[in-house]
Amino acid sequence: MNLVETIRIGLRGVTANRLRSGLTVLGILIGVAAVIVLVAVGNGSSLAVTQSIEKLGTNTLTIRHGSFGPPGSGGQTQFKDLTVADATALMDATVAPDVKSASPVVSSGTTCTFEGTSYDTSVTGTWPSYFEASNNTIASGDYFVNDDVVNSRRTVVLGQTVVDELFGTVDPVGSEIICAGTPFTVTGVLETKGSSGFSDSDDVIIAPLTTVQSHLTGYGSLDSILVQTASADVQEAAQSEVYAILDDRHDTTDTSSRDYQVLNQASLISTVEDTSQVFTVLLGAVAAISLLVGGIGITNIMLVTVTERTREIGIRKAIGASKSAIMGQFLVEATVLSIIGGVLGVLTAILVTRFQIAGTTPVILPISVIGAFGVSVALGLFFGSYPANRAASLRPIEALRHE
């Protein structure tokens, strides 16, 4: 008896009791869909975080002010300020060849108003090199330039969220907004970067460093220095150069208790990826359990089917069905159930992942589709083999006597 005939008989068995087959299929469907969807959610949130970090610039180092060593270990009692001079020192092409630019950054939370509309946000004061380093591009109008910094001109570049809040549909370029009592002229609007789910990268106002210092923050320590490296490949080299320069300038005696910290985007991304991978594996494992339960459902229903159809098996054997023909029939039935469940599960997963789940856009991992489907088929074969073998081993006279 060939495979096609075996499959045809198996299919007939599946359709003979539609409700029961349907419920068994449902078990597999839920398992397969859960695996794919949960892995897609994990993958999606991982991608979202990675992308939002990448938007900040992939080849940058952020130098933050303050001690981040273990408490009580500080050898230095005196914190040195992070200064513009530090930033300038980092751009020494001979000592730090891998640093492309270093932009001092100060920021201050403030309320800005435009024609009676007010909005709470923060103003970042920096140099023009910040735009390139932080991956910000102008959508309309223009960047401010070095001359604006030198002359402390009251010019600002707005993020799209700020534009939406203050101006609505009006073109803001050329208008004047008032932040903390100081009027600023809008020279440009940034290209939108989108929300990452955690923070809105478009909720920014960027102004010349000197202007922000004189009107908002004062001339204390910088909040941070954004260093752009020559390329993503030389991050490690650039980081050592930064350490060398700043350790010297800040009289660091103990490298474990610096009064500043260097954050590396690349290492941040890999940390986040590692974390979210663990998260994805956990989600997948939970879903895999439900797939396993679905598989046990197949065994259960096939055992019931074999018992219920003992007489039929006896008849088939009396007519001359070989052991392998009976085995094949019930294996095909189990596998058909699991394949239908697998296909429907994949379709359900594709449908479900079109929607946002828990704030993340799920991104289906192709391997999870292939894996979940493959496992469901294997489950059918594995969990179907015990009942099928039981059916095939029935002795014909006893099976015929069964009522």
Add this chain to the structure above:
Amino acid sequence: MTPVISLQQVTKVYGSGEATVHALRGVDLVVERGDYLAIMGASGSGKSTLMNIIGALDGATAGHYELDGINIDSLDESGLSIVRNRKIGFIFQSFNLIPRTTAQSNVELPLLYRGVGRKERAARATAALESVGLANRGHHEPNELSGGQQQRVAVARALVAEPSLLLADEPTGNLDSQSTKDVLDLMDVMHQQGRTIVMITHEDDVANRADRVITLIDGLVSADRWNRPRGQRSRTVTA
């Protein structure tokens, strides 16, 4: 010519110790090609056991059995299934059609397990159904057919694979008198076409349709009589 059935000192013992039952105590039986044999006996006489052994559904404890020249004693499970498929056509008391499966598909089943192609299967099954007078019932499922019709489908299924032996176990036991007559007439026709038939029954008038009747008592052949000489069939029953 090789006999279709040749049993030599066949015994069958069930259980062991005090619960031992000697179902067959040494049966010798030769059935030639074209014979129409009825096996009679009271319940517990061993006729069902004999039928199972003849039908290659069960093995004998001791003795020798040849079916159509094939030594059945030495066959394994898969060998037995091939013998059942090629050499024997079963007709059961309770019809034993596969439920939720059309008459046509039921009749095709032995051919399916033999590996006959789809078209040939369909043609032969249709012809077999025609020969039992159910040409227009092929697409009906067993529960849509009367008992007599179901048994005629079963006869078609037993015939379709052209077996050497037609083995009927109380074929009329569950039928009314008209259906009984229909099925027995059908078997007479099969006999006239030269088929070898072994029928188990406990009804005398059913047994009298056969050429030869053997009676089992306590696992032994106690009587063996011929209703009419071999090959000399009266034609009145089919008129």
